[in-house]
Amino acid sequence: MRRPVLLALLLLVSLLLLSGCQPTPPPSTDITPAPGGTVPAPGGTVPPAGITSTEEIGSAGETAVDILLAALERQQEAAAIVTNPELGRDVAAIRGAVLQASPHIVFVSAQIGFAQALTGDEMQPLLSAALADEGSIVQLAPLILLPTTPDDQVLLHFDELVIHGGAALGAINLALSLLGAGPSAPGAGHVLVEGELQAPSGYQVEIVANNLNFATVVEVAEDGTVYVAEAGYSYGNIQTPARVLRVGEDGATEVVAEGFNGPIAGLATHESFLFVSHRNTITRIDLESGERLDIVTGLPSNGDHFNENIAVGPDGKLYITQGVATNSGVVGLDNYLFGWLPVAPDVHDIPCRDLTLAGENYTTGNILTPDVTDVVSTGAYLPYGTPSEPGQAVTGEVKCSGAVLRANLDGSELEVFADGFRNPYGLAFAPDGRLFVTENGPDVRGSRPLTGPDNFYEVIQGGWYGWPDFYGGVQVGDPSLTPPGHDPLKPVLLDPPPLAAQPVAKFTDHAVANGFDFSTAEDFAPVGQAFVSLFGDLTPPTAGGVVVQVGQEVVTVSPDGEIESFLTSAAGDNGSPFFRPTDVTFSPDGTVLYVTHFGQIRGVPGGIVPTPGTGALLRLTR
Known part of the structure; x- marks a missing residue:
């Protein structure tokens, strides 16, 4: 199994967990049972009776086999079994021990997110294929095992990462397709x-x-x-x-230039200059002298989306598209599993203008602590775990989320040209001088899962285009934006600005x-x-x-x-x-x-x- 598939499995667990994340208090959610199991209790935020913390098993003197055997002895308990991070590099021992393990376990790598639960008949052929590549095995340390019974609520413990409840078992049916050589497995390219x-x-x-x-x-x-x-x-x-x-x-x-902070998502030329849009930064290169200068820095591109396309306008100014940090305004579990929340817990969306919050908050298990009873509420435009209050004001900044920015060609006089976009990606001027952008629509993930189109907008200076409460000119709560099986969302803004325009065209979700x-x-x-x-x-x-x-x-x-x-x-x-x-x-x-x-x-x-x-x-x- 190639490493990208292992990485993909981590995202699977996250997305399925996130699909059950709802505003406070969380309603019941339908969770697909594991093979041979039953649906775990809804919500997934309260640990099983008698389980109040994780129990670590293993020390530097034990082998992976010792830890797996300890896991088997505790097969009927719902406590997580966490290996010592120093262990897990004995390839042969891991392969042999896993293939002899419990007929019903969840097997996780804290580093790359390999998650699976299998019955005895399914385990041997699938794990044999998955563990055949020695290079992949080395990547599986540290290991985590979660022995389960069909009606357990279980705890996933990724070192300091805790995901609450039995929703992980709902990932199993889909996870099966990622093992072996089925159509979902990656090829050579x-x-x-x-x-x-x-x-x-x-x-x-x-x-x-x-x-x-x-x-x-x-x-x-x-x-x-x-x-x-x-x-x-x-x-x-x-x-x-x-x-x-x-x-x-x-x-x-x-190669003209290298050493940028990926992704590079925009290029523009003007006279002897080449402008490069890469994460957090716009760099100007003089193609004649070779001089390289970062003319705009500190753009808020440490979340889901980045600063992307750039263009020099008819006015001789540089225009920049800047995406948002989250899917729909609230930092949640999806952002942990995308990798940036644990290393940048203060990152959140930054408004481009002064806005007033409605006080809508979204509750999840606290992904940043090992306490399985800990939950947090998070509001829009605020760091993870920070609730909002009705009527709370958030202050706009120039280096903000979901905007078209404009600056001089030396980076000076940076300003917000228009805002209220989710991920304005493409940027170009029509022959008559009007500015247009493409906007990527929302995903069914995170604390505010949504459906909605991608859009093609004319950009009007000073205009607001609706994010995080409007998508394609339609306000959240509308059936067209509500994914099947989810409740309609409420707006997170009070008295939002008027919409600048409707899309010129809408593309399929x-x-x-x-x-x-x-x-x-x-x-x-x-x-x-x-x-x-x-x-x-x-x-x-x-x-x-x-x-x-x-x-x-x-x-x-x-x-x-x-x-x-x-x-x-x-x-x-x-x-x-x-x-x-x-x-x-x-x-x-x-x-x-x-x-x-x-x-x-x-x-x-x-x-x-x-x-x-x-x-x-x-x-x-x-």
């Missing part, structure tokens, strides 16, 4: 080949460069030079360089609308027609366990909002397209359209699995 991509008659599609690592953005300078960014970041724990490449006509690449550009040459397409990259869904993790295959194409959007498919790929052997477009950019004369393909990445029942070295740069002509 698919690299695009000529003929796989389909455009309307009259258009030619070429693969200019292949085997790129997570290609996110393409920029074409006034002299026709093509630049591509390799993000240096993806889901999971895959490390690749965050760098900018210059791509020749023949596809040859050379989870389409992930990213970079885009406008046609400027009638020879290619009608002037003013937008070409938008739809990266595509990463379901089931982002849709509450439901698979919804959408996006994975480039579409056109007419000025009146009509959407049509433009560039697609054939389905692969798993029925899913291979195409993951992240950005589109026209040449200065408007006759060539460049498209970046991120590379193979899949949403699987346990999370998201990317494959490096499968990205590409495409070129379309007519």
Whole structure:
């Protein structure tokens, strides 16, 4: 089993736990039972009778086998069995002991989130396959075992991480698909080949460069030079360089700049300058002198989303899109399992203007303490575990969440141009000078799970676009934003600002609308027609366990909002397209359209699995 799948399993547990997270007090939730088990008690915030804390078993002198045997002796108890972090590197011992273990356990790695519960008949073949790779076994330390009986409420203990209740057992049915060589298991990775991509008659599609690592953005300078960014970041724990490449006509690449803090999500050129948007920072590079200067720093990009696309406007200013820290305004368990809450517990969304809170709070088990009885309430725009009060004021800042920012080309006079977006990703000016953005809609996860479309907005200076209480111009509580099985949400804001505009176009939920550009040459397409990259869904993790295959194409959007498919790929052997477009950019004369393909990445029942070295740069002509 490859490491991304193991990482994906951690996300699986998180997302299924989070789907039951509701405002105070938490209502009953339906939880799928483990194989051979029954549904655990609802809520999942109170430990079983007699269990008030975790009990550590194991010392530096014991082996993994000793600890597994101790776990077996306690098979009927609901206490967590936690190994010493120094243990767990005896590969043969772990493999042998696990295969002889209890017919009904949960097996977890504190570091990479390998979670599974199996009956005796299921355990041996599946774990044999999972444990066959010695490299994977080494990554499984420290180990955690949770012996369970079918009606137990159990406790997961990830060193200092505690997840309450039996909801973990509800993850088991989906987790089974991640073991073995089923269709959800990652392969070696698919690299695009000529003929796989389909455009309307009259258009030619070429693969200019292949085997790129997570290609996110393409920029074409006034002299026709093509630049591509390799993000240096993806889901999971895959490390690749965050760098900018210059791509020749023949596809040859050379590194222009590297050493950025991934992900790189935006490039812009102006005169001799190349601007790079990477986490927390906008860097300006003088392509003539080589001088490199961080002109904007401290952007709030330590949560779920980052500072992303950039563009130089007709006014000679630099425009920047900035995403939010959370899914829908409240820090929750999903943010712990995404990795940033334990290392940055004070991170939260920052308003761009003064707002007043309604006092809506959301209760979870306290993920930051080992006390299984500890719960916390968290309000919008506040750190995890900090409740809000009705009428509480939160003060706006310039370096804020969910905004389009504007600055001079030296980074001075940074200001909020517009706000109230969730994740405004793509950014471009139409031929008539108007500014537009794409916005990624909400996910079914976290303390405020929501459904909702991706959007294409015209951006009006000073405008507010609704987040965290409006999505696509619709307020929370509307049935269209309420996931099946969830109660309608209440607004977290009192007396919000008026909406600046409705979307010009709405894309399907989870389409992930990213970079885009406008046609400027009638020879290619009608002037003013937008070409938008739809990266595509990463379901089931982002849709509450439901698979919804959408996006994975480039579409056109007419000025009146009509959407049509433009560039697609054939389905692969798993029925899913291979195409993951992240950005589109026209040449200065408007006759060539460049498209970046991120590379193979899949949403699987346990999370998201990317494959490096499968990205590409495409070129379309007519």
